[in-house]
Amino acid sequence: MAETIRVLVPEDEVDKRVRELGKQISEAYAGKQVHLICVLKGGVFFMCELAKRIEVPVTMDFMSVSSYGDATASSGVIRIAKDLDQTLEGKDVLVVEDIIDSGRTLSYLLEILEKRNPNSMKLCTLLDKPDRRVRDVKVDYVGFSIPDEFVVGYGLDYAQKYRNLPFIGVVEGIE
Ligand SMILES: O=P(O)(O)OC[C@H]1O[C@H](OP(=O)(O)OP(=O)(O)O)[C@H](O)[C@@H]1O
Ligand code: HPA
Ligand SMILES: [Mg+2]
Numbered sequence: 001m002a003e004t005i006r007v008l009v010p011e012d013e014v015d016k017r018v019r020e021l022g023k024q025i026s027e028a029y030a031g032k033q034v035h036l037i038c039v040l041k042g043g044v045f046f047m048c049e050l051a052k053r054i055e056v057p058v059t060m061d062f063m064s065v066s067s068y069g070d071a072t073a074s075s076g077v078i079r080i081a082k083d084l085d086q087t088l089e090g091k092d093v094l095v096v097e098d099i100i101d102s103g104r105t106l107s108y109l110l111e112i113l114e115k116r117n118p119n120s121m122k123l124c125t126l127l128d129k130p131d132r133r134v135r136d137v138k139v140d141y142v143g144f145s146i147p148d149e150f151v152v153g154y155g156l157d158y159a160q161k162y163r164n165l166p167f168i169g170v171v172e173g174i175e
Contacts, residue, residue, distance in 0.1 A: 005152065005162065005169035009144055014126075014154060014167060017143045018046070021124065022053020024141065025094065033057040035091040035118075037084065039109065040064040041163070042098035045155035046126045046143075050096060061086050067105055070159040072150045072174065074101065078108045088116040098155040099127040103135035110137070126154065127168065150174070 025034065033056060038047040040062055051058050064082035067074045093113070100106055106123065114121060124141035131148040146168075152158050153165030158174065 001173035003158075003171055003173045005165070006172055007167055008146065008149070008151060008170050009168040011167040014143070015049075018049045018126075019053050021141055021143060022050055022055070025050075025124070026053075026055040029054075029056045029092060029094075031056075032092050033059065035086075035088070035093045036060045037093060037095045037113070038062045039095065039097045039105070040082065041066075042155045042157070043096050045163070046098055047096040050124070059086075059091075063109070065105055065109060072158070074104050076104060078105055088113060088118040088121075090117070090119050093118040093121045095121065095123045097123070097125040099129060099151070100125045100137055100139060101129045101132050103133045103137040106137045107135035127151065127156075144168070 034054065036047055036051060036058055038044055038060065061084045063084050065078055065080050067078045069075060097106060122140040125139055126143040128139060128142045128145045129148060130145060149170045150158065151168050152162035152171055153167050153169045155163050157163045158171045
């Protein structure tokens with residue numbers, strides 16, 4: 001069967017939810033500056049859109065980690081391909097992710113980042129797939145909780161494809 005994409009969350013619903021999260025974050029960080037950390041590559045579209053909707057001063061840094069390769073299940077081995085450029089010392093950090101699935105990536109990452117002495121550290125994910133969790137992760141802001149299906153779009157890939165779709169879709173016709 002050929003690969004096809006079924007829409008799970010349409011573009012206008014994603015956009016609306018990102019605006020809501022931006023508002024919620026702006027209120028929570030009122031009077032402060034928030035340091036956004038993008039977990040590349042998947043988090044890049046969400047972080048850019050979210051940053052535009054945050055009304056307090058924002059700084060940004062990028063970290064690249066990967067565990068899925070071309071598969072639809074995590075390898076369990078998290079590889080840091082690029083570390084942050086800036087220190088987290090004393091900053092109010094908000095880690096921005098596209099999805100929390102098994103929780104392995106975030107639990108590993110948060111453990112590393114907490115040792116860098118931020119003033120505070122919170123986590124914002126566009127998607128949460130709680131049915132697949134094998135590691136406990138405390139999430140502060142969630143866009144959508146989704147069922148156990150392999151999703152693409154808005155930064156999420158299948159074998160590096162489909163990241164540029166403006167909606168969240170489910171890939172059908174793969175093992
Ligand atoms: O909760 P987990 O099971 O760890 O899965 C979530 C992580 O997996 C994906 O990244 P991936 O490793 O595929 O790299 P990418 O962001 O470059 O696509 C996704 O972007 C998250 O970072
Ligand atoms: O459902 C998913 N889609 C794309 N990448 C992912 N990484 C973890 N889960 C997923
Ligand atoms: Mg990722």
